[in-house]
Amino acid sequence: MLTRLAGGRVIDPANGRDAVGDIFIRDGRIVDAPSSGIADETYNVSKRIVMAGAIDVHSHIAGNNETMGRLLLPEQRYPSDVVHPGHFPQPRGTWNTFETGRIYATMGFTTVVEPAVLPHQAMQAHLELADIPIIDKATLTVLGNDDFLLNLLHRREGPDAIRDYVAWTLGTSRGLGIKVINAGGVAAFKDNLRAFSLDDEVPVYGVSSRAIMKSLQQAVHELKLPHPLHVHCNNLGMAGNVETALATIAAAEGLPLHLAHVQFYGYGTEGPRGFSSGGARLAEAVNAAGSVTVDVGQVMFGQTVTISCDVLRQFNARNGARPRKWMICDGDSNGGGIVPYNYRGTDFFNAVQWAVGLELFLLTKDPWRVFFTTDHPNGAPFTAYPDILALLMDRDLRTEWISRLPKEAMAVTTLASIAREYTLTEVAIMTRAAPAKLLGLKDRGHLGPGALADIAVYEAHTDKAKMFREAALVFKDGQLVVRDGALLDYPYGRTLTVHIERERTIERRMRDYYEERYGLSPDFMTVADAAVGRAESFETIPCLS
Amino acid sequence: MAEAWIRGKSAALDVAIAEAASLLAASRLPVIAGLGTDVAGARAAIKLAQSVGGVVDHMHSEALLRDLDVMREAGMMVTTPNEARVRADFLLLVGPGLIEAWPALPERLFANRRIVWLCPDASAKPENTYQNMVLVGDNPLDLPVILPALRARCAGRPVANPLLALATIDLLVAELRKVRFGVAIWSAARQDGLIIEMLCGLVDDLNKRTRFSGLPLAPSDNAAAVQQVAGWMTGFPLRSGFGRGFPEHDPWRFEASRLIDSGEADCALWISAYGARPPAWKRNPPLVALTAKPDTLGADVTIAVGRPGIDHDAVEHLAATATLSAVSANKPTTAMSVASVLGRIRAALPAARPC
Numbered sequence: 001m002l003t004r005l006a007g008g009r010v011i012d013p014a015n016g017r018d019a020v021g022d023i024f025i026r027d028g029r030i031v032d033a034p035s036s037g038i039a040d041e042t043y044n045v046s047k048r049i050v051m052a053g054a055i056d057v058h059s060h061i062a063g064n065n066e067t068m069g070r071l072l073l074p075e076q077r078y079p080s081d082v083v084h085p086g087h088f089p090q091p092r093g094t095w096n097t098f099e100t101g102r103i104y105a106t107m108g109f110t111t112v113v114e115p116a117v118l119p120h121q122a123m124q125a126h127l128e129l130a131d132i133p134i135i136d137k138a139t140l141t142v143l144g145n146d147d148f149l150l151n152l153l154h155r156r157e158g159p160d161a162i163r164d165y166v167a168w169t170l171g172t173s174r175g176l177g178i179k180v181i182n183a184g185g186v187a188a189f190k191d192n193l194r195a196f197s198l199d200d201e202v203p204v205y206g207v208s209s210r211a212i213m214k215s216l217q218q219a220v221h222e223l224k225l226p227h228p229l230h231v232h233c234n235n236l237g238m239a240g241n242v243e244t245a246l247a248t249i250a251a252a253e254g255l256p257l258h259l260a261h262v263q264f265y266g267y268g269t270e271g272p273r274g275f276s277s278g279g280a281r282l283a284e285a286v287n288a289a290g291s292v293t294v295d296v297g298q299v300m301f302g303q304t305v306t307i308s309c310d311v312l313r314q315f316n317a318r319n320g321a322r323p324r325k326w327m328i329c330d331g332d333s334n335g336g337g338i339v340p341y342n343y344r345g346t347d348f349f350n351a352v353q354w355a356v357g358l359e360l361f362l363l364t365k366d367p368w369r370v371f372f373t374t375d376h377p378n379g380a381p382f383t384a385y386p387d388i389l390a391l392l393m394d395r396d397l398r399t400e401w402i403s404r405l406p407k408e409a410m411a412v413t414t415l416a417s418i419a420r421e422y423t424l425t426e427v428a429i430m431t432r433a434a435p436a437k438l439l440g441l442k443d444r445g446h447l448g449p450g451a452l453a454d455i456a457v458y459e460a461h462t463d464k465a466k467m468f469r470e471a472a473l474v475f476k477d478g479q480l481v482v483r484d485g486a487l488l489d490y491p492y493g494r495t496l497t498v499h500i501e502r503e504r505t506i507e508r509r510m511r512d513y514y515e516e517r518y519g520l521s522p523d524f525m526t527v528a529d530a531a532v533g534r535a536e537s538f539e540t541i542p543c544l545s
Numbered sequence: 546m547a548e549a550w551i552r553g554k555s556a557a558l559d560v561a562i563a564e565a566a567s568l569l570a571a572s573r574l575p576v577i578a579g580l581g582t583d584v585a586g587a588r589a590a591i592k593l594a595q596s597v598g599g600v601v602d603h604m605h606s607e608a609l610l611r612d613l614d615v616m617r618e619a620g621m622m623v624t625t626p627n628e629a630r631v632r633a634d635f636l637l638l639v640g641p642g643l644i645e646a647w648p649a650l651p652e653r654l655f656a657n658r659r660i661v662w663l664c665p666d667a668s669a670k671p672e673n674t675y676q677n678m679v680l681v682g683d684n685p686l687d688l689p690v691i692l693p694a695l696r697a698r699c700a701g702r703p704v705a706n707p708l709l710a711l712a713t714i715d716l717l718v719a720e721l722r723k724v725r726f727g728v729a730i731w732s733a734a735r736q737d738g739l740i741i742e743m744l745c746g747l748v749d750d751l752n753k754r755t756r757f758s759g760l761p762l763a764p765s766d767n768a769a770a771v772q773q774v775a776g777w778m779t780g781f782p783l784r785s786g787f788g789r790g791f792p793e794h795d796p797w798r799f800e801a802s803r804l805i806d807s808g809e810a811d812c813a814l815w816i817s818a819y820g821a822r823p824p825a826w827k828r829n830p831p832l833v834a835l836t837a838k839p840d841t842l843g844a845d846v847t848i849a850v851g852r853p854g855i856d857h858d859a860v861e862h863l864a865a866t867a868t869l870s871a872v873s874a875n876k877p878t879t880a881m882s883v884a885s886v887l888g889r890i891r892a893a894l895p896a897a898r899p900c
Contacts, residue, residue: 064868067776072616074781074794094792096780120627123860124869127584128777147631190632190726192756315752318620327616330624330758332866518627519653524863524870531860531871533585 002026003478004039007046008457011424014052014433014446018425023050025453028478032449045457048472051428052445053110053454055435058230058260058295059376060307061100062114062128062137064121065336068327069307069377070095072338076305078103078383098490101133103383106485108456108471111435111444111496115140115179115230115260116309119525120332122173126495126527130534133490134476136454138439138497140230141173142309144180144212145187146333148513150205152215159218164506166219174497174527174538176439177227178220179260182234182310183212186334189312196312197234198247209234210251221255224544225498226440228256228293233265236313240269242278249285252292258438261297261375262286263357268412275349276412279359286364293438294364297375298357300384301345304377309334343380351409353379355402361392362418367429371438386468392422393464440541441496453478494539548881550840550847558848562886565814565833565846566893572812572831574788575599578801579816579824581766582835583859584869586818586883587774593814593891600786600810601775602801604822605764608734609772610796612761613782615742622748624728624758625867626653635659635720635727639692639744641666641685642735646762647864650730651675661717663695664688666735681717682709688740696747727757734764763862766819767853770862770869802826814890815842818850818883833890835883851880 003025010021024031024039060066070076076095104112117125117139129137143149143166152161166178184207185196191203198210217229233248235241245265249257259265262282270276286294303322308314311328314337318326322342329335343350357379364370372389376382391398395418402416410416422430436445443452457473459466470485481489514522529537549561556564569575577594580587580603594601603609615621629636630653638660644650645668655675662669664682674680682691687708694707698718707714721727729748731741744759751757763769775783781794797803804810805826814833815824821836834844837852853859854872857880863870 062777064773067773070776070780071613071772071782074617077780094780096792097777099780120866121868123871124773127774127860127869131588131778190628190756192725315622321620324620325617326620328620328622330622330628330756332625332627335624335628517631519630520627520865524866524868526871528871530858533588533860 001041002034002039004042005045005050005455005457006042007044008048008050009460010050010447011428012052012447013425013429014436015448017447023447023455025475025478028453030447030449030451030453043473045473047460049424049458049460050447051108051456051458052432052447052451053456053474053476054108054431055439055441055445056104056109056112056373056382057371057435057438058115058373059112059382060114060116060378061112061132061376062097063117063125065116065307065309065338067128068336069305069338072325072327073305073340076303078381097128097131098133101135101490102487105134105474105476106470106482106487107385107468108458108474109135110454110474110476111136111138111441113138113140113176113439116142116181117173117175118142118309118331118334119169119173122525122527123531126174126532126537129495130492130532130537133492134481136493136539137495138176139174139495140177140179140227141170141175142179142181142334143169143216144183145185147517149212150184150187150202150207153207153211154205159215159222162215163219163222164503166216167223167500168502168506168510170498171500171502172522172525172527174495176496176498176541177225177230178216179230179232180213180216181232181308181334182236182312183209185209185234186309186311189315190330194312194316198244198251213248214251217252217255217257223500226541226544227438228258230258230260232260232310236264236310237317239267239275241265241267242282245282246285249289249292252289254291256291259292259294261373261378262294263297263299263353263360263379264375266356266360267352271412272408273348275352277352277356277359277414279356280363280414283360283363286369287366293369293371294360295371295373296357296360297373297379298361298388299343299350299353300374300380300387301343301350301354302380303340303342304380305338305340306378307336307338308378309336311335311337313337314339345405348406348409351405352412354405355410355413355415358391358398359413359415359418362420367426368434368437370430371435372431386465389427389468390464393427395419395421440544492534495537496539496541499540499542548849552845553840553843561846561848562889562893565848565890568812568831568833568845569597569599569814569890570895572597574804574810575812575814576602576801576804576810577814577816578602579604579822580771580783581817581819581822582771582883583767583818583853583861584770584774585860586816586853586887587771588778589884589887589891590816591775591778593887595787596891596894598788598790600788600799600801600804601783602799603768603771603783604766604817604824605734605768606783606800608764609768609783611733611736611738611741614738615745619742619745620749621745622752622758624760626760626865629654629728629760632726633658633728635724636661637727637729638662638665639729639731640664640688640736640740641668642732643730643762644668646732646734646764649865653865659720661720664691681713689737692740692743692747696743696750699747699750721751722754724755724757727751727755728760729757730760730762732762763864763867766817766822767861770860773862773869805830815844816883818853835886848886849880850883850886851878853882856880857882
């Protein structure tokens, strides 16, 4: 069957297209216009905006830590005004797998990356992802505080051994890429260190955070993984940590490196409270470092919960929990920490954080290198996306927000002076074309022939938050799943993994290692299709050629 | 071999499934309880509960919620069994039920480190004690006095009448201060919530100077895995209900035994695939039982199911790793899984749920 979306404003920056025109869909893919111009069904989308389905590169939507968060905060909900009556299983904004898929889809998102899967807990992450409907998913595998890697570095075994180990772990956990979270800092905390920076060494192993990060960056590069090493730096959330971010950017040394939720590293030490925005300096460094990409991790005001594998940071933050309850886990490698938090518009520090995020969006010049995230749920739930897009696209709206925030907080940022407003094309780059490129997903993020028919159609409202909160139409693999912000059906999507060859020698070596260190076979980590329990759960993408 | 019974008489599976579906469909508020099953069974049970507007509760929810309540009321620092094995130089075993909760505990964790067992039960018998183990206190009922005394002494405060010689407690305090990475182990199935909170408070205090973490031992019957599944599918722990069309959580309102004994719930589906544990309630509502052993609970409908990880492949919570992991059947049979039975019951429900 041939489907035609007729007469919309098609914004497809990957293909250099921004014009009124048609999109044709057949068998779940976008196809060329037929010579006859006749389709079996036609949706009139005139005066509407047509974009590819959006892609989120960093959102904690699944896994043991997220679910411990759900258990810890049964009162936490996705802020959702919309009650969906009828036949859908869970009609309110409950923080669960079904609502995750539903709310993402109604905003026009069709692919989301869960960025923190510990290898030993990969099974649970994939089980949860399989239960999220509509959207496609992918995971990043977390390394950098694991005994095996630290030992390889300690013994100076060289890049080949590290590369083989990274490939083995990525394949076993069925990830799309590799992430490092406070490299070495979590391992150091187990040895009672309470602070850890880029050039500090992990006790016992005697390797620095920098060395760990560089070795993983190198391995990712040599393995030709499409997604660069995804880095959660040291010193998250601390005053003055912009220096850490700048040092980490410098350490990229021209090779691809993705820095996650940089808002949380955009802090200087100026002003009366010794806490100020370093956003301008950080953005300048990103602008100058062409091989570096960042996602923002925007803060928005309201109740949320911070969930992180940065155990050291979460431990240090636990007594600031709002409300006062928390869970910290010293894991096999990274572990996790769950600390509820309420960002308040009356709080000096929270207001600075909010401004730093927007500065980073607005001062980073290249929309291909800055990505749209709240580090869900750490800066805000992903349900805040439409409001953030509105702030980026409307200076007057920002001015109005700024007028309601503490003046002394705004005084230590440059936000009020920034005139830039994102265009729809820049939004389409930042949320579609660029993430597809960053993740190596060639048939996503654009609307050219051959692309997956993951398509979002929006009303051209002046209220941008309303526009992006409830898509007019959303197609997933060519199937209409959302109309006027309401779910029509919930097919289950796939989890994207990268195809990677694993050496036999490392397989043997890992078996011996697990037997010796844990007295266990590594089989407990295996993520088998049958165990995930949903047919055609996985889709494999190739490495770079 | 018979696989289904209706009121004690062997029945064809299809007939038993249809009877189970009609009992559930006729119910105003069914409970789906026991939930001794694998991840697939838990997923299917929650889906079924959604379809019939029922309540989900696990036979060990009480223990699960005891740990969870400490987390939800205060805070909890924990570690994994693997990390305890490779890193701990000291184990603080607290109270009874530890080896009962994890029979492999001595084999996995007792070697090569200093161990103090505070107020053990009789399982701290000679074959389970090691040269590196010291028993402090001999009655689990003394814990509510001894543990707070230990925490107070760690904080440098005076205590009165701690039931033990003060010197014994202070010796332990001195030892705790020298620990590099200590792990406190307890079993919520046999422990009071306030004791767990006190212990977690002690662990947090100890982290001011050194590293210490907790290791809560999970209850049996795959309870921890079922709780995780409930967490991601509903957003809530167990003891949640779908009676109003969406999930709600309330540890009191949705307790299966209370619902049955008060008459609020008028039908039960009981799942005990790791054995055939009976429910603890006193009334006898219409009952559908899915158990690993044939007709032993006198239910209206009984369907025999396979044991997860024994008769069929399964995903379960492993005590050794505290992860959800795939387990291959070690004696594969053709016995049906809980998931497949529940899927067929759900398919046999009348299309529209009566209001």
